[in-house]
Amino acid sequence: MMKFMFVCRQCRTEHSCREQLWRCPCGGLLDLLAAGAAESAEAPAGAGLWKYRACLPIDRDENIVSLGEGNTPLVPLEQNGRSFWVKLEQCSPTGSFKDRGASVLISKAKELGLRKVIEDSSGNAGCAMAAYAARAGIECHVYVPAATSPAKLVQMRSYGAHLVLVPGTRQQTADAALAAAEKEYYASHSWNPFFFQGTKTIAYEIREQLGNRAPERLVLPAGNGTLLLGVYIGFQELLKAGQIRRMPRLMAVQSERCCPLRAAREQDRWPPQDCSPQPTLAEGIAVASPVRGPQILEAVRESGGEILTVTEEEIRAALRLLGRSGYYVEPTAAVAVAGILRLETSLFARETVVSVLSGHGLKAGTAIAAILEQD
Numbered sequence: 001m002m003k004f005m006f007v008c009r010q011c012r013t014e015h016s017c018r019e020q021l022w023r024c025p026c027g028g029l030l031d032l033l034a035a036g037a038a039e040s041a042e043a044p045a046g047a048g049l050w051k052y053r054a055c056l057p058i059d060r061d062e063n064i065v066s067l068g069e070g071n072t073p074l075v076p077l078e079q080n081g082r083s084f085w086v087k088l089e090q091c092s093p094t095g096s097f098k099d100r101g102a103s104v105l106i107s108k109a110k111e112l113g114l115r116k117v118i119e120d121s122s123g124n125a126g127c128a129m130a131a132y133a134a135r136a137g138i139e140c141h142v143y144v145p146a147a148t149s150p151a152k153l154v155q156m157r158s159y160g161a162h163l164v165l166v167p168g169t170r171q172q173t174a175d176a177a178l179a180a181a182e183k184e185y186y187a188s189h190s191w192n193p194f195f196f197q198g199t200k201t202i203a204y205e206i207r208e209q210l211g212n213r214a215p216e217r218l219v220l221p222a223g224n225g226t227l228l229l230g231v232y233i234g235f236q237e238l239l240k241a242g243q244i245r246r247m248p249r250l251m252a253v254q255s256e257r258c259c260p261l262r263a264a265r266e267q268d269r270w271p272p273q274d275c276s277p278q279p280t281l282a283e284g285i286a287v288a289s290p291v292r293g294p295q296i297l298e299a300v301r302e303s304g305g306e307i308l309t310v311t312e313e314e315i316r317a318a319l320r321l322l323g324r325s326g327y328y329v330e331p332t333a334a335v336a337v338a339g340i341l342r343l344e345t346s347l348f349a350r351e352t353v354v355s356v357l358s359g360h361g362l363k364a365g366t367a368i369a370a371i372l373e374q375d
């Protein structure tokens with residue numbers, strides 16, 4: 001079994017995982033330090049992502065909150081002369097990869113004896129947290145921008161979440177949740193390090209599905225980095241355990257209309273200046289100031305990867321291509337495939353490239369209808 005400690009990214013203080021912390025008392029972001037080997041196939045102990053139980057930070061089995069997440073198919077796809085693999089995360093219980101993070105985070109909340117959690121999101125993370133909290137019998141308050149279309153809130157409501165409508169921007173919603181989190185446990189997908197322990201299991205699964213080896217490259221949508229950082233943590237653990245030979249290159253894909261990571265890389269500073277976001281079809285990654293921005297940049301750089309940006313037209317084109325291949329995904333999920341179409345075709349003859357279909361199209365019917373009307 002792996003053993004875990006919190007470590008603060010700012011003051012480097014270590015804290016026990018039995019404390020009800022989501023950030024360091026100094027205000028810094030917390031990571032989880034793992035000791036012990038990554039065991040993947042050797043220690044099967046549950047279904048779906050709980051197969052990797054030995055690498056997950058939950059002490060007692062009775063605290064596991066699962067809806068059947070993980071173990072999603074990895075399928076080959078060919079688009080415009082490029083052959084690659086996609087992991088079908090849209091098949092997750094609430095329709096996105098966020099279920100992995102929510103399963104582990106809410107299991108931890110149960111283990112800590114919490115009765116109530118708060119989260120802020122207008123989309124997939126809010127749905128995932130609401131569903132797992134419902135299953136655990138934990139009260140879930142989701143802060144959402146007041147202007148969020150009612151259709152998006154239906155799924156959260158169906159899980160019984162309490163919605164707190166905040167007037168103003170997405171940032172003002174995050175600020176309101178942060179203020180409320182002074183008194184409550186913040187089950188934030190961006191701040192709370194347990195979330196990333198769930199998303200890291202994507203790396204474990206990909207390695208097994210490719211015949212116990214890592215791909216050369218992953219192309220992933222990036223907003224708050226819960227997918228990309230989770231995948232990075234997972235492959236780092238596998239590397240340390242000698243189960244893969246090298247870290248895959250991580251390519252982060254953002255919308256050209258909201259690309260703080262690219263701006264920061266170009267300006268070589270965090271936060272970047274003059275990064276005024278415009279509305280984009282890729283609403284799931286329209287994050288103007290991701291709290292873990294420097295950490296995402298570090299992961300991309302250390303893996304030898306890059307940051308790509310794609311236009312609205314490229315997102316629409318990728319969404320249409322995916323539809324014609326039989327995959328109905330939300331526009332944010334098409335961003336990664338739009339990123340793949342940016343890469344040279346010759347690269348695919350040399351490398352195994354993997355991407356993730358991160359969210360289901362059934363959640364975004366209105367936006368997709370508008371895209372198809374432009375055909």
Ligand SMILES: Cc1ncc(COP(=O)(O)O)c(C=O)c1O
Nearest residue numbers: 222223224225226227284358359
């Ligand atoms: C469908 C979809 N894809 C990708 C992402 C990107 O995830 P992250 O913000 O963790 O980088 C999100 C985030 O909400 C999403 O909803």
Ligand SMILES: [Zn+2]
Nearest residue numbers: 008011024026
């Ligand atoms: Zn600290």
